[in-house]
Amino acid sequence: MIVKTLLENRSVKERYETEHGLSLYIEAGERKILFDAGETDAFIRNAKRMGVDLAEVDMMILSHGHYDHGGGIKYFMDLNKKALIYIHKEAFRPHASIKEGERKDAGIDDSLLHNNRVRLVDEDLYFGDELVLFSHIKGKEMVPRGNSRLLMKKDSGWIKDNFHHEQNLLIKEGNKRVLVVGCSHRGIVNILDQCEKHLDRPWTAVLGGFHLYDLDKNKEEDLSFLKGIADRLEENNAVYYTGHCTGHDQFSLLKEMMGNRIHYLATGSIVEI
Template identity: 40%
Template sequence: MKIVTLVENTSSSKELKHKHGLSFYIKTENHKLLFDLGPDETFLENAKKLKIDISKVDTVIISHGHSDHGGGLNAFLENNSIAKIYINKNAFKDLYVKVLGIKKYIGLNMELKSNERIVLVDDTFKIDDELFIFSDVEGSFKTKSNSVLLKEDGMEDDFIHEQNLIITEDDKNVLLTGCSHRGIANILKAALTHVSNIDTVIGGFHLFSPSNKMTEPSEVVENLARELINTSPNFYTCHCTGEKAFENMKKIMGNRLNYMATGDILSI
């Protein structure tokens, strides 16, 4: 399995654009897929530079209903005619971020909901023996950075539109999550109700909010690191974890935790 970071907040190469958002290209034995599409067409530009043919992608999973993960959907549809796009059934809702008391829309393009290639997913969905989607996560992860995210009625977002992906290949299970709004520890526990083990976890942990430049208190970050180091997977994080929180977690987790920037390639 090869995983290429197409879009992330930072970049490991001056040749590649970085933006606040996330997109991974993943090549497995049976699939060429995208997990998230970033905020716009940046994933396309970087894919071309990395010699990745987006027209050959057969599957797309969008982790949740925020535009920094699904804003590139229209660009993808215009450049690929074959892939099915799997989105949680609750993701096409009015979602907002609150900045200085003002609400800003950060949801998906509602006009795309009726596209014939979009598959609306319930709590669990098995695509095939390699790909399994789930959103049946118990518990929540109460953070200051989550509290600025709102749903259509003005209430704090409950993130029922967030889904995660397990890829199974060669007896290994890889868990991918977009922002872990429900809590990465909770998501990992839920994953282990569907498979016997998780070898690798990849995704953001939402310890940083771009709207107010806030990183979660060190106590929250360090407690999470201590909880994760007592589990079995290796972790690769990015995006909404934030660089400051990553460095604090790295001090505790050592080589069990690494960062994935735009252009980075991981072979599993």
């Protein structure tokens, strides 16, 4: 299995473009998967630089209904004429974030809702024995505090986002068990706990964002929260690859706590599992 980071906030080399977003290209067995597509078409240019032919991707998965993960879908569909795109049906609700006291649009293009290549997801999906796409995380432990500034529109009003639209991908290849997440808005420990029901072997690796960027390294309460995350992640044998909304300073602290159990997933990085 190989995972190439087509887009992330930082890069391993200057020749790669960066933006606040995430896009991963995954080869697992015979499958070629695009997981998220950033905000713009930058991931496409990075893919060419990394030798990835996006026209050959078999399927695309959107982790959740935010622009920095789904803004590039339309560019991908112009390039790739065959892949189906799996989006949770709740992702098409209007979404927003509060920035400097103002509500800013954070959603995705709702015209995709009517595209015949888009498959709306609600329940867990199984693609043979190799892939499980799951959502509706029920746990409430160590949920990111930054969620308090993220909204969704329901009926005629704005409420706090419940992130039922967040999807996670479990990949099974031989003896390997790999979890891919977007931002872990429901809490990475809760996602791991719920995914346990789909496991028949120990974890191998976990990749994606953990949404910890707003934790203040100078506040004891926030450091304690981060230490709690690190302790829970170390309870299994997985190796973690994270970035984007995890936050660079927060990653550095996790690195101090977890050592070689955790690595940064910057644009241009290649992970062989």
